Amino acid sequence: MRRLFPVTDVTDVTDDTAAREWSLAELAAAYAYPEPGPDGREPWLRANMVSTLDGAAQHDGRSQPISCPADMRIFGTLRALADVVVVGAQTVRQEGYRPSRARAEFAAAREAAGQGPAPAIAVVTASLDLDFSLPLFTSPLVPTLLLTGAGAAPDRVAAAERAGARVVTAGEGEAVDPARAVRALADLGHTRLLTEGGPRLLGQLVAAGVLDELCLTVSPMLTAGDAQRIAGGPSVTLPRRFALKSMLEEDGFLFTRYQRS
Ligand SMILES: NC(=O)c1ccc[n+]([C@@H]2O[C@H](COP(=O)([O-])OP(=O)(O)OC[C@H]3O[C@@H](n4cnc5c(N)ncnc54)[C@H](OP(=O)(O)O)[C@@H]3O)[C@@H](O)[C@H]2O)c1
Numbered sequence: 327m328r329r330l331f332p333v334t335d336v337t338d339v340t341d342d343t344a345a346r347e348w349s350l351a352e353l354a355a356a357y358a359y360p361e362p363g364p365d366g367r368e369p370w371l372r373a374n375m376v377s378t379l380d381g382a383a384q385h386d387g388r389s390q391p392i393s394c395p396a397d398m399r400i401f402g403t404l405r406a407l408a409d410v411v412v413v414g415a416q417t418v419r420q421e422g423y424r425p426s427r428a429r430a431e432f433a434a435a436r437e438a439a440g441q442g443p444a445p446a447i448a449v450v451t452a453s454l455d456l457d458f459s460l461p462l463f464t465s466p467l468v469p470t471l472l473l474t475g476a477g478a479a480p481d482r483v484a485a486a487e488r489a490g491a492r493v494v495t496a497g498e499g500e501a502v503d504p505a506r507a508v509r510a511l512a513d514l515g516h517t518r519l520l521t522e523g524g525p526r527l528l529g530q531l532v533a534a535g536v537l538d539e540l541c542l543t544v545s546p547m548l549t550a551g552d553a554q555r556i557a558g559g560p561s562v563t564l565p566r567r568f569a570l571k572s573m574l575e576e577d578g579f580l581f582t583r584y585q586r587s
Contacts, residue, residue: 348574350431353403356572357541357583359518369512371412371519371536373528374404375556376543382553383525387420392545396576401522404541406432408445408520410471410511414527415451418462423447425466445520448473448511450527452500454482458489466490471514473507475500504534529559532566539585540568546578 348356359370377383378392385391393401405411405426413423428443436443447462448471456463462470463486472486475497483493494514496507511519521531531537542556568584575581 347576350399350403350406351435353400354407354432354435356574357400357403357407359407367517369508369517369519370538371508371521371531372404372408372539372541373521373523373531373537374401374541374543375523375528376545377556378545378547378549378553380548380550381555382549382551383523383556384553385549389421392547392549393543394545394577394579396579396581397543397545400541400543400574400581402429404520405445406436407518409441409516409518410446410448410520412448412450412473412507412511412519412521412527414524415449415453415456416526417522417524418449418456420524423449423462424460425462425470428467441518442468444468446471446516448494448507448516450474450502450507452478452502454478454486456486458485458491463489463491471511473502473510475502504531504536508536523556525554525556525558529557532557533559533562535566537586539571539583542582542584544580544582 375383376389376393376397382392383389406429411426417423426444426447433443444467446468447466449456450473452475454472454474469490469492472491472493473496474493476495477498477500478493486493494510496510497503508519521528567587569587570582571585572583573580
């Protein structure tokens with residue numbers, strides 16, 4: 327049994343990597359998606375979230391005040407490893423989501439992995455109440471996807487498509503069914519999935535049992551108040567157990583990586 331530190335393979339290092347900042351390539355290697363099996367690549371859904379010590383997933387309606395530069399470095403690395411970034415519409419509205427960008431540092435690795443220059447953003451929405459004149463829809467490198475239900479308002483679907491978005495149906499009524507969303511993305515060739523929340527979306531992914539991995543940044547801050555936790559909605563019947571795969575630290579922030587056990 328492991329006791330206290332060191333806790334993981336990645337942090338249990340004796341060479342010089344313990345004493346210096348990791349390069350983006352080293353970070354990318356540490357966070358690599360699982361290798362494909364004999365039948366090819368299965369979808370793998372990873373979430374990346376940040377929480378304060380007292381469980382707040384936002385401050386003043388945003389996650390930036392509880393984040394830090396190292397968190398943003400990992401955030402960018404996880405995006406660079408992903409085929410698609412799945413995000414709830416409220417996070418898009420509140421955080422002013424922009425298209426993901428192509429980054430020179432990751433260009434060769436993405437090409438070698440058979441990926442385009444940047445991950446697509448897939449917005450989960452029932453209402454399609456989004457501003458389709460924003461760059462997220464008008465000028466992404468790869469078309470932004472909208473995951474919605476079959477009951478979505480036809481005029482909003484038409485407006486989204488006129489703006490250049492690709493509308494993907496993944497539910498019978500207005501709501502998206504999480505398992506169907508994962509399958510629909512895999513059918514489009516997106517198997518390296520990353521979700522950036524928010525809490526209402528993540529709660530449903532947890533409840534549906536489709537989350538494979540959680541990259542959780544523990545921010546050394548206390549905020550009190552009534553902020554959301556990283557996952558909301560109805561609780562699951564039995565807590566789902568995850569196993570700690572790695573943990574990094576910088577400036578008091580912990581960068582944990584848990585996988586479904
Ligand atoms: N700490 C972190 O790491 C982190 C990460 C992300 C966000 N946040 C924070 O979380 C807050 C926003 O999160 P949130 O939980 O309120 O919202 P959210 O999960 O980002 O988005 C909720 C919206 O997503 C759509 N949606 C969710 N589930 C759906 C389903 N099954 N079918 C169809 N549409 C669905 C709906 O959009 P429509 O209303 O369009 O139908 C719903 O209103 C912000 O304050 C943000 O800063 C924190």
